[in-house]
Amino acid sequence: MEQDTAELQLLAALRQHDAGAFEDLMRRYNRLLFRAARGIVGDDAEAQDAVQEAWLRAFTGLDAFRGESALATWLTRIAIHQAIDLVRRRGRVVDWGASSDAAEESDMADPRDPAAVAASPEEAAARAELKRELERAIDTLPPIYRSVFLLRAVEGLSVQECALALQVSTDVVKTRYLRARSLLRAVLRQDPEPVAPLAHDFDGARCDAVVHGVLARLRAAGVIRDH
Numbered sequence: 001m002e003q004d005t006a007e008l009q010l011l012a013a014l015r016q017h018d019a020g021a022f023e024d025l026m027r028r029y030n031r032l033l034f035r036a037a038r039g040i041v042g043d044d045a046e047a048q049d050a051v052q053e054a055w056l057r058a059f060t061g062l063d064a065f066r067g068e069s070a071l072a073t074w075l076t077r078i079a080i081h082q083a084i085d086l087v088r089r090r091g092r093v094v095d096w097g098a099s100s101d102a103a104e105e106s107d108m109a110d111p112r113d114p115a116a117v118a119a120s121p122e123e124a125a126a127r128a129e130l131k132r133e134l135e136r137a138i139d140t141l142p143p144i145y146r147s148v149f150l151l152r153a154v155e156g157l158s159v160q161e162c163a164l165a166l167q168v169s170t171d172v173v174k175t176r177y178l179r180a181r182s183l184l185r186a187v188l189r190q191d192p193e194p195v196a197p198l199a200h201d202f203d204g205a206r207c208d209a210v211v212h213g214v215l216a217r218l219r220a221a222g223v224i225r226d227h
Contacts, residue, residue: 007071014062019215019224026055026211029072033079034202035155036165039147040083042139048206050086054079055214060223069164076165080147130188131195137187138199145180152177153196 013021033054038047058065058078065074138146138154151157151165152173162173184192218224 011062011065011071014059017224019219019226022059022215022218022224023211026214027207029075030207030210031202032072032155033075034206035150035200036076036079036147037083038200039150040080040143041087042143042146044200044206046086047083048210050083051079052210052213053086054082055210056217057082059214059218060221070161073161073164076151077167080166127195127198130190130192131198133188134184134192134195135199137184137192140187141180141183145176145183148173148176149180149184149196150200153181153193154199156197 010021010025014025030051033051034047037050037054038044041047041050054075058075065071138149141149147166148162151162152159157165159170159173159177162177163170166173181192215224219226
């Protein structure tokens with residue numbers, strides 16, 4: 001898979017153990033990795049732990065990245081595996097089996113509908129409340145559906161990108177996404193997608209905490225150097 005120039009430059013800086021490159025990469029993909037991990041664990045604190053461990057694994061194993069997939073996909077897979085490992089270490093079971101539900105391509109709506117933009121304060125308030133309700137509803141989904149919904153509708157990945165990250169077929173992504181939407185509609189009694197991109201965000205203090213924590217551990221291990 002061909003990589004763009006910016007990504008190649010970033011990879012070169014990472015392999016030179018440049019601290020700024022490590023921070024840039026984390027701030028670029030922290031939210032994606034958090035949502036990917038949260039789809040598995042269903043908990044903010046556990047997802048944050050999984051993201052931090054995923055970054056450490058990625059940064060200490062950069063030689064394993066051969067460019068056969070996008071860097072974001074490779075990182076997302078690591079976060080998903082770290083989340084699954086965390087769940088299993090804590091004695092919980094992750095059902096990652098195939099779904100038997102039927103899916104049709106025509107029902108795969110664009111999860112980032114521009115109609116999500118509020119036209120008035122009242123609509124903004126209603127959207128904020130729906131966002132809170134959606135986050136609670138997402139947490140009730142089984143991991144196989146929650147993961148696809150967070151990556152597809154919330155993070156905005158394509159069907160193909162979701163399939164590569166989750167290491168399942170595109171048909172499985174379509175099926176699980178439709179099932180997730182159906183389950184959420186039944187709880188919310190309305191379409192969840194207009195506010196989906198706002199759900200389970202990851203910024204501010206939590207993002208900073210991951211960046212600073214990972215950089216501190218990498219410095220202690222002698223993996224990075226500051227200029």
